[in-house]
Amino acid sequence: MSQHALNWKHAIELVEVHCQGEIGKVIVGGAPEIPGATLLDKMNHLNQVDDSLRRFVTFEPRAAVQMSVNLLLPPVHPDADAGFIVLQADRAHPMSGSNCICVVTALLESGRVAMQEPETIVRLDTPAGLITATARCQDGQCLSVSLDNVPCFVEVLDFPLQTASWGSIRADIAFGGVYYAIVDAEQLDLTIAPDNARELMEAGMALKSLLNRQIQVCHPEMPSLDEIAYVMFRGRDADGAVRTCTTLKPGRVDRSPCGTGSSANLATLFARGLIDVGGKQVSRSIIGGEFTAEVLATTEVGGRPAILPRITGRGWVYGTERLRVDDHDPFQQGFALSDTWGPLVGELQ
Structure with a gap:
């Protein structure tokens, strides 16, 4: 040597x-x-x-x-x-x-x-x-x-979030392994596309700060999980896929379709009666990558209804x-x- x-x-x-x-x-x-x-x-x-x-x-x-x-x-x-x-x-x-x-x-x-x-x-x-x-x-x-994935559940659907920039907007608060606020991007006049990544990031960071001041969350069985970790923007593609964009501190967007976010969104779809046990939903990222989210079964977490999701994707x-x-x-x-x-x-x- x-x-x-x-x-x-x-x-x-x-x-x-x-x-x-x-x-x-x-x-x-x-x-x-x-x-x-x-x-x-x-x-x-x-x-x-x-x-x-x-x-x-x-x-x-x-x-x-x-x-x-x-x-x-x-x-x-x-x-x-x-x-x-x-x-x-x-x-x-x-x-x-x-x-x-x-x-x-x-x-x-x-x-x-x-x-x-x-x-x-x-x-x-x-x-x-x-x-x-x-x-x-x-x-x-x-x-x-x-x-x-772990049992996933809805905390609240259509939470009315008050903002200075966009007025009152609705957010679904759900647990998918961590807590998410899921916001339809059209409420902010944005589409989930690569050219909008910075705008989506800035909006997500602003909304996360507002959300954690306006709503409290706490996992019923793991009390240390007590904050909304991410804001995920949601859209819908022409073929029925959900288009996702999760925003992360200090200021970036997830390049993947986001597995825990897709699990949380699946819980909101189930709660609204838009998907049943055995149903599958494609999640597509801002750059076009795909996961498949499937409802395996129902269960309970701390007495509240929950689903057991399966997320399928690939790594290299x-x-x-x-x-x-x-x-x-x-x-x-x-x-x-x-x-x-x-x-x-x-x-x-």
């Missing part, structure tokens, strides 16, 4: 994956131990006690705004094959459909979970609960991943990455600038 070779004493290893264009890298080695008896406890530790790992992998100079990083963990749930927590620039999150698809794809295609063809079942422990995924596999690749492994941890690096905690991260960058935790 050359005397000038890099010192790799401490490094974080990642598999690079995207799901319908939405980047969801997966940390497969080198991360520190995260305290907590459950995945929810571990997520709360990352959010409330020590956010240094999240900042290291989600901020510049090692990252960019339009991505997530998934922390792979040993499962706590006895039936799970692996556990994961979604790390984003604002905080750690309990669940994400596109990120879950990225995690399953990384686990199987890297050999960390044995791939069986034509189908492999992978069970994932998350802060939101146990997720069962079924991957269609061929020639060492995942052709699709179907996620049986496009590389691997090794991040060197250097105690002398002046930007270990990372940084973000408003030129690319948007004007709300100062609100990042």
Whole structure:
């Protein structure tokens, strides 16, 4: 070895994956131990006690705004094959459909979970609960991943949100793994199209701030899930597909059709009687990627009616990455600038 070779004493290893264009890298080695008896406890530790790992992998100079990083963990749930927590620039999150698809794809295609063809079942422990995924596999690749999501339910339909810019608009508040406010984009005279991405982002950030002042939410069984995490804009394409655009802090839009958002929207469709058990709905993203959302069954959460949704999509492994941890690096905690991260960058935790 050359005397000038890099010192790799401490490094974080990642598999690079995207799901319908939405980047969801997966940390497969080198991360520190995260305290907590459950995945929810571990997520709360990352959010409330020590956010240094999240900042290291989600901020510049090692990252960019339009991505997530998934922390792979040993499962706590006895039936799970692996556990994961979604790390984003604002905080750690309990669940994400596109990120879950990225995690399953990384686990199987890297050999960390044995791939069986034509189908492999992978069970994932998350802060939101146990997720069962079924991957269609061929020639060492995942052709699709179907996620049986946690129970999803409506908090309120047609919540009247008062705004200065658009007057009174309606929002459906629903839980799909996290809480969503789902807003028909036509109320803002916007269509969900790539040219409108920045306008949609700015509107979503403004609405999220207003919503969390005007309505309170709290999961009946997991009280720490107590805020509207995302605003998702909704449209309808001519072929009946739902067009989605989820907006995320500090200022970007989801490149994928959004699995948890599609689950939350499916709960609203079911509550309105627009879909039945066994029914399927295509969700299409701002750039045209597709998920299929299906109602598997009905259930209850804290005494309220809920559905069990299945989300099907695909992820692609496009590389691997090794991040060197250097105690002398002046930007270990990372940084973000408003030129690319948007004007709300100062609100990042």
